Amino acid sequence: MIPGVVAYILNKYAQNHPDWAEQYSRSGYPALSNAVGFLPSLVKFSVSEWLVVLVLLFLLLYIVYYVRKVIISKGTRRLESYRGVMGIVAMCSMIYFCFTVLSGLNYYRYSFLSYTEYHAETYSVEELEELCQSLADDMGLVRAELGEDTDLLVQAPDDFDYYAQHSVLALQMLSEKYPILERSLYSTPKPVVMSKLMSRAGIQGNSCPFTLEANINVDMPVFMIPAAMTHELAHQCGFMQEDEAGFISYLACTQQDEPMILYSGLFLAFDHSISLLEKVDSDKALVIKSSLSQKVQHDMVQSEQYWGKYEGIISNVSRSVNDVYLKANNQTEGVSSYDKMVNLLLAEQRDNLSRTSVSLSKIN
Template identity: 85%
Template sequence: MKKFLSKRLLFILPGVVAYILNKYAQNHLDWAEQYSRSVYLMLSNAVGFLPSLVKFSVSEWLVVLVLLFLLLYIVYYVRKVIISKGTRRMVVYRSVMGIVAMCSMIYFCFTVLSGLNYHRYSFLSYTEYHEENYSEEELEKLCKSLADDMGLVREKLGEDTDLLVQAPDDFDYYAQHSVLSIQMLAKKYPILERSLYSTPKPVVMSKLMSRAGIQGNFCPFTLESNINVDMPVFMIPAAMTHELAHQCGFMHEDEASFISYLACKQQDEPMILYSGLFLAFDHSISVLEKVDSDKALEIMDSLSKTVQHDIVQHEQYWGKYEGIISNISIIVNDAYLKANNQTDGVNSYDEMVNLLLAEEKYKLSSTP
């Protein structure tokens, strides 16, 4: 009994250490920032090196193996409880302690490879932009500006181009260019520099991601950016750069989306640029709809027919997957974000608009 407890205690201690580190980082942002810029970079490069050498998603199959292991673990201990007689309580205790030990190790690994980054400085602190309160008029101007830019870029893609269709070789092309986009942005903002950018990976079970309402996912245990390849192609480049922003150590969703938008704007390639603009417009018009639905509708009506068609395809695609799985996914994601220093939960995605307005204000103030 003592031997069993001592062994399990060794695996439970890392969870305790991770909890203490999280609490310390929450109250010492300077320390958290220093960690993100030093220890995190070294650990993430070491962990992400081997997975970066293959084109398939290691984390996708890691999830499958973990689920299979848990199933076998439960079956094994249920069987032991049934066949045991006088030691059933000990068997149950062992099984529960085993789960606790595993969760402890997972929590520790998550903390050192991702969790502490939630407490670092804002990305804006490394830019020329300053987040401020904005007016309804400024929000409306932002939406109109993004709408105009979207229309111009969409013309370059061709009116007859169906952006719901994806050619087989598109993914590798956009994966390489998404990394290039981040690298180009890193020249302006060195805080995004890292020696290893793991190229985004396609997910085989993308249909399941769609049912959960997920465009992409960053796995801190393999440092991979996993992308839903089933969704419309014009959403993929922005999803890639969003997950790469997480890879660079910026975990807050609004900041990752803002970095994604800035990265997509580094390229002249129409699809990548359009993807970033679409992401920014989608969040901005969503916020304007809550403030003034009539103005939002007016801007939507002013969009070109091709852009309107893309928006309809976007809504129809995600609409067909709405259901129990997507609702559960939203609840889980909301709880996860709130547990990691994002008090607004899933609503934090729309807070990207504050950062877009900060950029817009800076551009206006710097224009002669």
């Protein structure tokens, strides 16, 4: 139980001392994560996927073993029950400790915005409309580069490795502008064999703190995969807040010349932005969505149909579990925190407009 107690104390301390959490994220975390993630990074399959299977099998055998011990024991049933329960407590304690030092403490670090030129402010509906229209225009141009006859639900066998390598390259390039993202080891994203199960749970990807792997759902439409990769790599870099990881993903994708990666980042940003606009001005959102090219509209329909067919008990339970997990880790808005990346997109837009205005005034 000692590791669990230590982890609890570390979490509480980090919660009240973000400066310490930030220092840990920049020193202790990189060293530990590189050490833990080195061996898994050497193979192309997801180690964490099979680790989960082994852990579940072990727990099943463990429970069966101790249930049998309790049944066949006559005078020591209480002792055997105690041993079985304490064994599970000890394992959970160790898992909690490992999660804390390899991921949990990063939830309390400084915001990614503190390392950028952007500022968290309040934005108008007009600015949100402008953002959505700008993203819509960019999506149309990039989608045209992919070809009118390209079906983005079809994925060639070599696509995953190609995008996995380029997603790492995208983070490396972005780290030149934002050195806080620099790592000596970026573990290349891994395809998940049980991707159908991830789709049923409504999961595009996940970052495993115990192997430092970015696990990607390869069953979903291919145009979502590059953004999912860079999102999980942002978590590897120590930024656990979902809105920040989404924003980092967008920045990484949109600095690439490869059309599919660029389109993936724009699609991610537009999806969150237009969803927010629909809540505050549905008529304007409808106008912008109607102005999209036919191919972009087709992609959006395919995306909605793909995830829609997996809506059900599993996805609802998964969403609820994720909501509880996020709220327990300093993300008070739970699953709604993903949409907060729109505020970061608006911050970038305002900064860009401000820079453009300053440049024009100097010219004049």
